[in-house]
Amino acid sequence: MSSMFDLTGKVGIITGGGGVLGGAMALGLAQQGVQVVLMGRNQDRLNRKAQKIEEAGGKAIGISGDVLSRNDLQKVKDEVTEAFGSIDILINAAGGNLKGATISPEETFFDLSPGDFERVFRLNLSGTVLPCMIFGEAMKEQGSGSIINISSLTASTPFSRVVGYAAAKAAIDNFTKWLAVEMAMKFGEGIRVNAIAPGVFIGEQNRLLLLNDDQSLTERGQSIIDRTPVKRFGQPEELVSTAVYLCSEASGFVTGTIIPVDGGFLAYAGV
Numbered sequence: 001m002s003s004m005f006d007l008t009g010k011v012g013i014i015t016g017g018g019g020v021l022g023g024a025m026a027l028g029l030a031q032q033g034v035q036v037v038l039m040g041r042n043q044d045r046l047n048r049k050a051q052k053i054e055e056a057g058g059k060a061i062g063i064s065g066d067v068l069s070r071n072d073l074q075k076v077k078d079e080v081t082e083a084f085g086s087i088d089i090l091i092n093a094a095g096g097n098l099k100g101a102t103i104s105p106e107e108t109f110f111d112l113s114p115g116d117f118e119r120v121f122r123l124n125l126s127g128t129v130l131p132c133m134i135f136g137e138a139m140k141e142q143g144s145g146s147i148i149n150i151s152s153l154t155a156s157t158p159f160s161r162v163v164g165y166a167a168a169k170a171a172i173d174n175f176t177k178w179l180a181v182e183m184a185m186k187f188g189e190g191i192r193v194n195a196i197a198p199g200v201f202i203g204e205q206n207r208l209l210l211l212n213d214d215q216s217l218t219e220r221g222q223s224i225i226d227r228t229p230v231k232r233f234g235q236p237e238e239l240v241s242t243a244v245y246l247c248s249e250a251s252g253f254v255t256g257t258i259i260p261v262d263g264g265f266l267a268y269a270g271v
């Protein structure tokens with residue numbers, strides 16, 4: 001790849017790195033020369049992902065921790081800066097949903113579990129804000145760094161049912177713009193903050209909503225495909241090029257943006 005996109009020797013933390021999308025971006029960045037640090041809650045899962053990345057010729061380690069714990073985040077920051085000297089990249093891919101924050105077809109808004117709503121909101125929003133605070137401080141000290149938050153299509157036009165998740169992702173878009181301005185105005189142009197809004201990818205959490213046991217599409221899965229001009233779900237590897245772009249010098253004048261990688265979903269009015 002041309003030097004404009006070169007990431008050799010950079011150090012990148014990927015929260016939710018044991019998951020489907022975080023894991024794919026971690027592998028992709030490692031293949032571009034990034035020393036990858038996978039952060040998540042399950043050390044065995046992180047070790048397995050890190051081993052796969054190493055087998056593919058990349059450099060990766062896994063460090064377990066909860067993105068909602070300042071202590072865990074601080075521990076990861078200390079370990080990473082001691083071992084590798086810097087934190088150049090942060091991808092906030094830890095996130096998810098809970099049943100009680102989702103309205104099933106038989107339910108209405110009035111059946112929402114306020115506790116689960118708060119838990120989902122907190123995981124997705126605070127689980128992005130706190131890593132930006134702790135790891136972003138290392139970037140502030142270095143005067144450089146690239147943060148990528150993970151938004152969703154549901155941030156701009158809320159999907160039915162997923163009320164807590166949609167609200168949290170909308171807040172992530174707003175926070176991404178806010179932090180981009182804050183970093184640039186107070187610490188200079190070296191620290192950039194952007195988001196990727198993935199379209200629909202089959203992951204562990206949404207599989208049951210999208211596919212039946214026989215792998216045929218559910219009604220919801222079919223209606224998403226109908227609204228997607230390229231007529232398919234995304235492949236996790238298809239997020240890598242956008243992540244590489246946002247982490248590299250090629251995007252030096254790009255901050256505060258939310259880039260959809262969605263097969264045209266957001267561009268399509270449905271007619």
Ligand SMILES: NC(=O)c1ccc[n+]([C@@H]2O[C@H](COP(=O)([O-])OP(=O)(O)OC[C@H]3O[C@@H](n4cnc5c(N)ncnc54)[C@H](O)[C@@H]3O)[C@@H](O)[C@H]2O)c1
Binds near residue numbers: 016094205206
């Ligand atoms: N799959 C999709 O279609 C899709 C679309 C748009 C956005 N997203 C977003 O992309 C991100 C990754 O999604 P995915 O499909 O790979 O899901 P995933 O469940 O495979 O990965 C999420 C990872 O986050 C980890 N995690 C959850 N809570 C955590 C915590 N408190 N601390 C540390 N780690 C924690 C999980 O253990 C898991 O490994 C999420 O933010 C999701 O909302 C996914």
